[in-house]
Every structure is written in C-alpha cells, then in structure tokens.
Amino acid sequence: SQQGEEDPQALSIQEGENATMNCSYKTSINNLQWYRQNSGRGLVHLILIRSNEREKHSGRLRVTLDTSKKSSSLLITASRAADTASYFCATDRSQGGSEKLVFGKGTKLTVNP
Amino acid sequence: DTGVSQDPRHKITKRGQNVTFRCDPISEHNRLYWYRQTLGQGPEFLTYFQNEAQLEKSRLLSDRFSAERPKGSFSTLEIQRTEQGDSAMYLCASSPKGGDYGYTFGSGTRLTVV
Numbered sequence: 001s002q003q004g005e006e007d008p009q010a011l012s013i014q015e016g017e018n019a020t021m022n023c024s025y026k027t028s029i030n031n032l033q034w035y036r037q038n039s040g041r042g043l044v045h046l047i048l049i050r051s052n053e054r055e056k057h058s059g060r061l062r063v064t065l066d067t068s069k070k071s072s073s074l075l076i077t078a079s080r081a082a083d084t085a086s087y088f089c090a091t092d093r094s095q096g097g098s099e100k101l102v103f104g105k106g107t108k109l110t111v112n113p
Numbered sequence: 114d115t116g117v118s119q120d121p122r123h124k125i126t127k128r129g130q131n132v133t134f135r136c137d138p139i140s141e142h143n144r145l146y147w148y149r150q151t152l153g154q155g156p157e158f159l160t161y162f163q164n165e166a167q168l169e170k171s172r173l174l175s176d177r178f179s180a181e182r183p184k185g186s187f188s189t190l191e192i193q194r195t196e197q198g199d200s201a202m203y204l205c206a207s208s209p210k211g212g213d214y215g216y217t218f219g220s221g222t223r224l225t226v227v
Contacts, residue, residue, distance in 0.1 A: 031213045040223070042117075042204060043156065045215030088155050092213070100146060100169060101216060103155035
C-alpha cells in the first residue's frame with residue numbers, strides 16, 4: 001500500500017523559481033527519503049532525513065520533517081530545466097519490523113526554460 | 114562496481130509465456146529489493162532479500178511470481194504465465210545492512226505483455 005502521498009501531483013514552474021513539494025504519511029517512521037526519477041529511468045536517492053531531525057540541506061535541496069503532523073516537504077531552490085523529473089517520498093518503517101521503503105505516487109515537476 | 118545492473122532493459126512477451134529478469138546489486142550491499150512500477154504510480158514493493166534469505170514478500174506477489182538470490186549475490190525475478198496486467202517497470206534496488214541508507218536503484222526492466 002502507498003504510505004506517502006505527495007502534493008501537488010504536478011507542478012510547472014519557470015527556471016530560477018523555487019519548487020516545493022509536500023509529502024504526508026500515516027504511520028510512525030524511522031526515516032523519510034526523497035528520490036528523483038527521470039522519465040523511464042530508475043530512481044535516484046536525493047536525501048534522507050531521520051525521525052529525530054527537523055531539517056536537512058543538500059546543495060539546492062532543503063527537506064523538512066514534522067513528525068507531529070506526519071509530513072515532509074522538499075524545496076528545490078533556483079530550479080533548472082534539468083530538475084524536470086518526478087519526485088517521490090518514501091518512508092522507512094524499520095522500527096515497526098518491516099524493512100522496506102514505501103513510496104508515494106510522486107510529484108511531476110516541469111521546469112520551463 | 115558501477116551501480117545496480119538490470120537485464121534486460123526491455124522485454125516484450127506474449128501472454129502466457131514465462132519471463133525472467135536479472136539484477137546484479139552493488140557487491141558490498143547485502144540487501145536487495147524488487148519493486149514494480151506502473152505508469153503514473155510510485156514503485157510498489159514486491160520482495161526483499163537479506164543476503165540469500167527472502168525475508169518479506171508482498172501480497173502483490175502472486176504464486177506466478179518467484180524470486181531468488183542464490184549465494185546472496187545476483188537475484189532473479191520470474192513471472193510464470195504472464196498476463197497483460199503484469200506489464201510494468203520492474204525495479205531492483207540494493208542497500209547496505211544497518212543504519213539509515215538510501216537505496217541504489219537499477220534502471221529497471223520494462224515488461225510489455227501482448
């Protein structure tokens with residue numbers, strides 16, 4: 001079953017603008033991860049945030065986690081056309097005894113040059 | 114090691130035929146996962162290995178599906194008596210044991226059942 005739900009389903013912005021994607025989930029987690037997928041390809045791991053962390057940065061990426069609201073956001077600053085892809089959040093519920101990532105349906109981001 | 118390799122990249126088969134896919138994970142990774150992804154959806158978990166042991170299987174994995182990981186290295190996913198509903202991208206991923214690590218995914222095998 002899909003644990004994470006990304007919002008919005010699709011997002012179209014101009015190059016240079018910031019893109020914000022949100023993810024909500026239902027159960028307690030060990031960590032939450034964001035992945036990128038270019039059309040027809042495999043997924044690429046972007047960033048991992050642990051349940052005891054609130055914010056994490058990696059280059060132009062900023063991820064926040066609010067465990068009380070069971071939600072996360074991914075911010076891409078100064079977007080580029082090359083950022084055009086689908087972005088998925090995935091939750092790791094290892095502490096719940098199930099050692100696998102559960103993915104959401106994704107946000108399709110289009111960055112127009 | 115250049116990452117996770119999957120073979121073939123594309124497979125077209127007739128309904129009712131059997132197909133087998135192969136995944137070669139990163140050699141230091143002892144965890145290996147199979148996911149299935151249909152158009153416009155996120156990856157759905159199929160099964161997971163730690164070394165050669167298959168530790169978890171999804172209810173999505175009907176008795177027509179079987180996965181193996183002999184000797185804890187490469188893995189195969191076989192689908193018997195394929196159906197049109199099996200058409201999807203089959204993704205393999207690997208990760209190290211312990212701690213918080215992201216997965217490294219292969220490029221996937223796209224299966225089309227005609």
